[in-house]
Amino acid sequence: MNARNKGLLISVGLGVLLNPLNSSMISVAIPRLQNVFHLDFRMVSWIIFSFYIASAIAQPVMGKASDLFGRKKIFLTGLVVAFVASVLAPLSPSFGWLIVFRIIHAIGTSMMVAVGIAIVRIHITEKQAAALSVMSIFLSGAAAIGPFIGGVLIHWWDWPAIFFVNIPFAVMSFLFAWRTIPKDEPSTSALRNLSFRKWLDLIDASGILLFTLGLIALLVGLLSAKSSGHVSSGPVLVGLIGLLLLAAFVRHELKAPSPFIPLHTFAKHPAMTWVNIEFILVNLLYYSLFFGLPSYLQMVRHVSEFHTGILMLSLGLCSLVVSPISGRWIDQAGPRPALLVSGMLMAFGSVWIVTLNQSSPVISVCVALVAFGISNGLNNVGMQAALFNSSPQQIIGVASGLFMTSRYLGTILSSLLIGIIMGDQFSAGGFRLLGVILSIIALCLVFMSWRRREPGKLEES
Structure with missing residues (x-):
């Protein structure tokens, strides 16, 4: 070069x-x-x-x-x-x-x-x-x-x-x-x-507006309902408005000539749809730990920002080390084995979170971080390989865009999950509850990986 x-x-x-x-x-x-x-x-x-x-x-x-x-x-x-x-x-x-x-x-x-x-x-x-x-x-x-x-x-x-x-x-x-x-x-x-009007149509400004307002209203409604401690008309109304706006967004996208999110592609390619659903769950799991664990360490265990950063480094380093190794594995065996192992590691890490208490050594947190770090390294390559296997070559650009959207949706959902569980104050009990929920989601991910259909190999239902 x-x-x-x-x-x-x-x-x-x-x-x-x-x-x-x-x-x-x-x-x-x-x-x-x-x-x-x-x-x-x-x-x-x-x-x-x-x-x-x-x-x-x-x-x-x-x-x-x-x-x-x-x-x-x-x-x-x-x-x-x-x-x-x-x-x-x-x-x-x-x-x-x-x-x-x-x-x-x-x-x-x-x-x-x-x-x-x-x-x-x-x-x-x-x-x-x-x-x-x-x-x-x-x-x-x-x-x-x-x-x-x-x-x-x-x-x-x-x-x-x-x-x-x-x-x-x-x-x-x-x-x-x-x-x-x-x-x-x-x-x-x-x-x-x-x-300017044609440019707005090209970027689907109407779809973007419906998506943004609907998503924000839904988030506000859900988080406000948790904060109030009981079901009240205000948060419910805001949440319903968000759902209506998102429904209008779906209807608009199915008819738009240049949609912001081409939803019709999902209907035409169900295998690709399942990959994106799986990717949403993967990011929901990973980022729930990624954003939840530093707050747990600092607010519950009173660990300094400096030491929290050092502990979190184990997550990133494991991911970086495993990614190239997983690439060679996936080239030989396909994405299914790697994604199955990834799901099992996430399930193990989530269960480990549930076992943590005030007397647990802080270093034991690294067990969950390492499990999620290795799984993320496997997912970085495995999910992209699964996407390419499930997407026709002629729409690979659209599929890649939808794939990135799924990543963001999973990340947003992870923050929403943490916010709903914790409410006003981050607590040890809330963190263990988060671990229970993540364990259930991880087990669902393991099942999806187990039932994965490789190209040309249709499994019997």
């Missing part, structure tokens, strides 16, 4: 890592934010919801925008947006403003993720597989070490540091990208002549 391609790879990598890095660093910051802004656990969980909802919407929209404005412009604009949000977020006068800047930051970082891989695919033709594997390291590595970096930064410089740390990455990436990413033109001249 020549020097120009290496420079391009570094510039794109430094940009795309900001999204997974910031989505994972926040897991260690939740207890500190709760204390600083005097919030209950239910309210502070919106710092997670907001980022993933914004990312889920921004990435496909910005992918389409790159056809209109050019990938280099979208990438550089994303770096500027992320830089501004990183400067302003620590200055937030209230938690509401922090959420606003967090959403802006998610949009900026999503702009880079949406076009980063495409830039590498288009402009690096020499040793492209190696280049894409490096990009995967930037993405998965940033997510893996995020809690450790967040723990160190918060321990020494408090929570604003997890935003300020983005600034050097954004500046370096911008300087490299300005020089190394070739200028590109929109893919078709017709796109450049689109009116």
